[in-house]
Amino acid sequence: MNTRLTLILNTHMPQVLGEGPLFDEPENWLFEALTETYLPLFRMLERWDSRRFAGTLVMSFTPCLVDQLVACEERYTGYLQLLRRIATRELERTSRLDLYNRYEKFPQSLSDEALARVHRTAGMYLRRVEDSLAFLREHSLRDVFATLGRSRLPGVQLWTSTPQHNFLPFFQPAIADRLVARGVESFQDVFGREPDGLWLPECAFQPGLERVLTRHGIHRTALSLTGIGASQPQDPSGVFRHEDLEVLVHDYRIGLYLWKSPESTYPAHPVYREFFRDVGFDLRPEYFEELGVPVPANKRGHVWTGLKYHAVSGQKVDLGQKALYDVDAARAQVPQHVRAFWDLLESRRSLVQDGQTFVLAFDTELFGHWWHEGVDWLEGVMQPAAPLELAATPPAPPPEPPSLPRLYYSTWGRDFYSEHWLTPGNAWMYALIKLVEAQLPEPVDAETRETWRRFEVFSGSDLLFMIPDPTQRDRARALFLARYADVVSRLKDFSTELLTSFPVDPFKCVLIHVSKAGGQEQPPFLLRRLSLEGVNTEARRELTLDAEVLEVAGLRVAFQYFLLHPQGRYALRVEGSEREHVFQMPDYGVPLLIAPDTRTYPKYDPEVLYRKLGEIWEGDQRLPLKLNPTLRSRHMYTRAQVMEVLAGKRTAVFKYNKEGYALLRFRDRGPAPACVVFDDSVSLSDAGAYIQAGELSVPVVNDPADIARHDFDAVVFTCSLNFETEVPHVRALLEVATRKRLPVVSLYDDILYYDLFDGLEPDPDLFWRVAVPEQDALAKPGLAEYGPRNLLGVFGTDTVQGKFTTQVYLREALAKHVRVRHHATEPTGILLGSDTGYSRVLRVEGPQRLAFERRLMAGLARDCDLVITGGQNGLLYTPAGLDRRANASTLIYETFLPRLVVLTVSVDTKPEDVVATREYLEMLAREHDVPCTVVGLAMMGGRKLLGSRWTETWFLGVRDEVLEEARRKMEQHTGLRVHAIPEEVDALAQSVLTHL
Structure with missing residues (x-):
């Protein structure tokens, strides 16, 4: 069987293009990525031959990066000219040992062979600089994007993303909708056509975003394995479909061999180039001064040039002890890792749903920038150098992707939720983003559209991501506050108070209150559970929570992390105020942790957590249970009883759990086949998609309002009431059944134990429970x-x-x-x-x-x-x-x-x-x-x-x-x-x- 690879490259760079001195970070990140990654990839696409690669290369470009690339040519050319000056001098300096040691902070005794090795590396850098300058003489970067858009290379897809890599689950649905729309519009402006898909920044998804994507013509995206509900070591990745959305599921178990993996990862091979030891750190500052290369004062003695002469050598080898890089040895290793990669895929066929289509997603800058040999490796994988007549026969088209009944909250970050992007260290930043978001004007004219553009920049995910890094924290904080002030200055009647919340994962939530700094002490949070409808229909316990407080930008930001029920609905306020924020936690999902050996482990034990939640919310009854029920269903446990009650009926089933799909799988063996399934979370045009059983002509509906519109003669409840989200559906079904006098069969608990009838008078003779009554057992x-x-x-x-x-x-x-x-x-x-x-x-x-x-x-x-x-x-x-x-x-x-x-x-x-x-x-x-x-x-x-x-x-x-x-x-x-x-x-x- 042939192997297909779908490789997704997330091409993004924060807003770093500057106006000040060259060689001042973080602008270097952009120019180094251009030289080492983007231009080599563009060269590869110029040579692209679809006959050599049977898979798909997805290149996703954030509008933020594209705008910078289109605008940077003049500054980038100046950077390359300075870099050429350095590389030319390096070629001379590495020709003799005395010249080499003249400016070294720590002079070395190198053999002739070692010095020759350094000299060859210097020559490689000079050729790369010359090639980059030649590319700019031949192409305008804007034209490169337009050409890619027109050419529609077979096997290559071009995706867009949100304007500033904005983490979509952070935003209100209307704001997320606008960000997706802006990503599509920006792509159309530059590439001249519709995008082939959209990269969700950080693979961050929450249910409902699929409708946002398809509403804007996006029918393809990528998710992590947890996004489809997978949790076991052998759960398959690959290509799936959810309604009108094709879902490419990234397999981190294989991806770790190339990124953030133990020592076995390919880029960590000892002969490859070491990223973190740069010439600009090894040379004395006078070197650059005599060369006429301006280096900002804060970078003297430690400027990133991109010229690096050392090899990885080993994960435990200190930077100062790294061996010299050998260009030829590194190049010789690349084909071996190309073969090793295909062997790896061959050995992991059981991990993909069709046995051949692997989906892997990476930040593009891994290849060439972080992993210097990565672009050569990519070209070896996707454009093998063998003559075409010897190339492998393209595999047959894969089968239609399996249908997924639903998708889940997920990211591709630590524990697959948002813990890295929303932490105690950056919660205050999120609070300010939400404060501005709540007061954004409609983008109806040039002025308000410019306000939106600045909000997009302010609310990008990159500064939030940088805060946990102590080397970047101060810069990120200052830049974030400057952008905050810039946006706020454009808002009329700006309010300084906000009450909001955000889920970190399905069990943990951060509660936030923003107000003016100073004055009285921060009042505590008051948190109360609500029924699903959002009203306090019964006495509910209200918890008092003290908050952590931070003063910033003239504001007091109070926040607290707390354990809550998945899908639970809550009302939050602060003491002394009647203003309430009502919110709902996300679905249960599967929070996981990745071990160094790439195995996964559950982050939580659900049973332990629910016990803990029960202790926290002691006395808070989740479901409308009658304390002293007087009504009792009748009981059935023999075939004769079932035939008497249900024979010939058309049944409505609630819900689509394991009992529900058994009733569907064997519906021809039952006396009352199901004609519709109702569920509080799943919606499918045909129930067969849930069990891979083909067309059954049985829909699955999750809107309680639709229940009365369907025609059925009996009701079967396949579960006890476990979650509040089930209550509206059960109540609606009971209303229909009671009004029409339909038989109701409950597989487990007596449904009449629940106070769900709202004034209706149910007839116990119509209600049945599958159980053995005591009189039969004692007879x-x-x-x-x-x-x-x-x-x-x-x-x-x-x-x-x-x-x-x-x-x-x-x-x-x-x-x-x-x-x-x-x-x-x-x-x-x-x-x-x-x-x-x-x-x-x-x-x-x-x-x-x-x-x-x-x-x-x-x-x-x-x-x-x-x-x-x-x-x-x-x-x-x-x-x-x-x-x-x-x-x-x-x-x-x-x-x-x-x-x-x-x-x-x-x-x-x-x-x-x-x-x-x-x-x-x-x-x-x-x-x-x-x-x-x-x-x-x-x-x-x-x-x-x-x-x-x-x-x-x-x-x-x-x-x-x-x-x-x-x-x-x-x-x-x-x-x-x-x-x-x-x-x-x-x-x-x-x-x-x-x-x-």
């Missing part, structure tokens, strides 16, 4: 002896999917040969053809529950050849504070004691977990003195991806070769045959039959 005594021999149990080895799905497929396959009954320990089963199904026996103690369940199983076993049942969680799962014997699957096994067992695995299951599960089962069987045979393993051909909460997951299909490799390793390690489900369910059924 008969226990069995004197229990020992059915025709029981098959399906159990999980870890948290993998497939236990219930395997039961259903296996039930259908075995029914072709023998009489089969099915007892589902998941309540969903009773709606999908099982004979009995429930997860709970209500208000009955352990011995009586055991007696009932065994009596029920014995009755099923008498009338058939085989009964299928199964577990709920993994057999190895250890509940918090308990041991694995307390997990639900162990309890189910010890209740029914099946003689035959099928274990479910996935492509990500560790073989050692299967071995441990088998040993655990054998131990339990010995304790109960019963036989237990593991018939085989059932492998679902998909990967589980986390949804927005612990109650929600969705599955992404995997390729045949991934499945086959996982199967091979599993069979080799465990000695058990692996059956792909559903493709090989008949073979699994035959294995069961041979053991009956």
